[in-house]
Amino acid sequence: MTYLLLNTVFLLLAAAVFLAAARRGRLSRHRIRAAGIAVAAVLVLTAVFDSIMIGVGLVDYDPSRIFGVRIGLAPIEDFAYPVAAALLLPALWALLERKPNG
Numbered sequence: 001m002t003y004l005l006l007n008t009v010f011l012l013l014a015a016a017v018f019l020a021a022a023r024r025g026r027l028s029r030h031r032i033r034a035a036g037i038a039v040a041a042v043l044v045l046t047a048v049f050d051s052i053m054i055g056v057g058l059v060d061y062d063p064s065r066i067f068g069v070r071i072g073l074a075p076i077e078d079f080a081y082p083v084a085a086a087l088l089l090p091a092l093w094a095l096l097e098r099k100p101n102g
Contacts (some may be wrong), residue, residue: 004067013084014088017087021092022091041086043082047074048072
C-alpha cells in the first residue's frame with residue numbers, strides 16, 4: 001500500500017465530517033475561515049519542518065511507496081495528516097458542542 005492511498009482514506013473521512021458539520025449549520029463562516037487559515041498555516045509549517053527533518057536525515061521515504069511530488073524535500077503525502085487534522089478537529093468540535101439551553 002502506498003502512502004498516498006492510505007492518506008486518501010484519512011482525507012476523505014476528514015472532508016466528510018467537515019461537510020457534515022457545514023451542512024448541519026454547525027460551522028459558521030468564521031469557523032470555516034479559521035479552518036482555512038489553519039490549513040494554510042499547517043501546510044507552510046509542514047513544508048518547512050518536514051524538509052528540515054528529511055534534509056538532516058532524521059526520516060526518509062521508500063521511493064517506491066511515494067507518489068514522487070515534493071514540496072521542498074517533503075513528499076506530498078506528508079501534507080495529508082495536517083490537512084486532515086485542520087479540517088477534522090474544528091468540525092468535530094462544532095458537531096459535539098453543546099447548544100446553549102433556552
